[in-house]
Amino acid sequence: MSDDKKTLVEAVNLALDHALADDKDVVLLGEDVGTNGGVFRATQDLKDKYGLKRVMDTPLAETMIAGMTIGMATQGLKPVAEIQFMGFIFACMEQLVGHAARMRNRTRGRLTCPMVIRAPFGGGIHAPEHHSESTEALFAHIPGLRVVIPSSPVRAYGLLRSAIDDPDPVIFLEPKRIYRVQRQTLPKQGSRLPLDTCFTLKEGSDLTLVTWGACVRECQEVTRNLAKEGVGVELIDVATIKPLDMDTILASVRKTGRCVIVHEAARSFGVGAEIAARVSTELFHELRAPVQRVAGYDITMPYYRMEDHYMPSVGQIASACQIVCSC
């Protein structure tokens, strides 16, 4: 039976496989995505199945990969490019910010960029330097981009299918720490999950816990622990970081009066700050406690021997929940 159940990275592979099968305009490109099947095997076997013209090993040049993806997209292909690790995505920034994000606007819709840039991100797998950062806020700040982060195999499949369908550029960040920690039965082939929508993973009335990506796991553990103590946590997986579905978050906090935001990325100027600001502005009178953030410190991502000190822990999240509940 375990064969039917998929890990997150297998779900990504399956989503790509089905997208290639369903739409001849979908193509994959990136470093080592072809013969090698991707360093995390996200594109395993796809070159053999769909051929060299649709699954393309590129030269080692991230700027070019991003620019080329834009060029393909303006021709109506739906390219899905892999940047091997998010730490190497910075060479793409000029292309993504200067072109992908604004092509529709600057041509008033004459040319568009229906493209996806996939990148594994985040810490916790004892990877070398530059392989563990979480910099989703950099992209979330850019008008015209979508930023999507799955937190389970089911959401990885459904959100990636939707990201590939989307007529605008999507930065699809895959939390590699949970690439293989969980198996789920995927819904039927081709099913999509909506973008621009938060997922309420558990309903509760005492406090709202807002998170995304790999941190969903620690938050689930805290949610279970608090349930034993009689505290009802409403757990929200943001999933699409930009554009942000504030309506779901606000509706939840309006109910609970308490909000804790958890993310692995550095705390300051992060996505948590945006959510906290919006909650404070909209729900100042409903809040029963100051909004709390549990996040990475504002330090360079430590090398792996010390990375556990950086990652938001179950203990830290539980403490933040206690603080808001004691108000």
Add this chain to the structure above:
Amino acid sequence: MPTTLDGGGLFRVHSSDVPFVRYLNTDGQPVQKLPPWAENGQQLVAYYKAMVKAREADRKAIAMQRTGQMGTYPSCLGQEAPGVVYGSLMKKDDVLAPYYRDMPGQLLRGVELSDVYLYWGGDERGSAGEGYGQDMPNCVPIATQACHAVGIASAFRIRDERRVVVTTCGDGATSKGDFLEALNLAGAWKVPVVFLIVNNQWAISIPRSAQCGADTLAQKGAGAGVPCVQVDGNDVIALHEVIGSAIERARHGKGAVVIEAITYRLCDHTTADDATRYRDNEDVRKAWEEEPVKRLQTYLYNHGLWSPEQEKMLQEQVAEEVQKAVETYQLTPPQSINDLFAYQYAETPVSLRQQLEEMQEGLNHE
């Protein structure tokens, strides 16, 4: 004895057997037998007319900027020739990935001059006109368009389409990674792209000599396995031969070519620049002796292909056409403020609809 970097021996830094192509010298005299297409003069007259129009359109753009009717504008004075040639030789369904000094080529591609003015007049619709077809909009971030070009060309290859991409850039752009990364891909994948470097000798204030230590910019193609050639960028006959061959070569699956067209920026970098701060007037005066319009005009007169009467008529016609474009530009109604939000995404997200409402409320209270 140690081997030195500049002394030969083990290491070499010099190149190069990059060919240089020229048909007309700076006095408009043929320096070699002209190709058959050039002999009856019909195409040459077309090139001449297109350059004269581009020059008048350019003059008018600067005049509008100086009188507050248009924003900062990068003139193409002196480098009209490459544009009118590639613009004539490309097929309509080929794609141009231009830089931002390509007005002459864009006009030949079918872009309305009023759209060019609209773009530099600060209106996004200037890149939206039907005349652009699938051509990319003006590319301001230097050299980034080269990467788009190889992507577009890859799309052609994936779909087995016999289309070609022409991408242009200045001399400064060849120093950027985007240019070199795109060139490298083009060599590895043999995609149908023509890289046209319009070497006008200046990247704002940095002269060609300070930009790169290589003998030619074209030879950067060699490092990527892409054939390369230099051409007199003020000689439409040479440009036609070289660009035409490169486009046909690409169209027939033989991959990319790098062309370095040698010309001179007779103007400031943009209307916000003052080139007298960094270059010698004497150099500019000498460059005027080589400029493309006069050179071709001399040839046409000398060969009885053009007359003063025709010249007079052309000037009048061009002035009228340009004036008409100016009027179209000036009479274009402003965009709605909704348009500021309408093209961020295919479907405007809730958060943006809320911000648009905020803006509208603010305007209502003013």
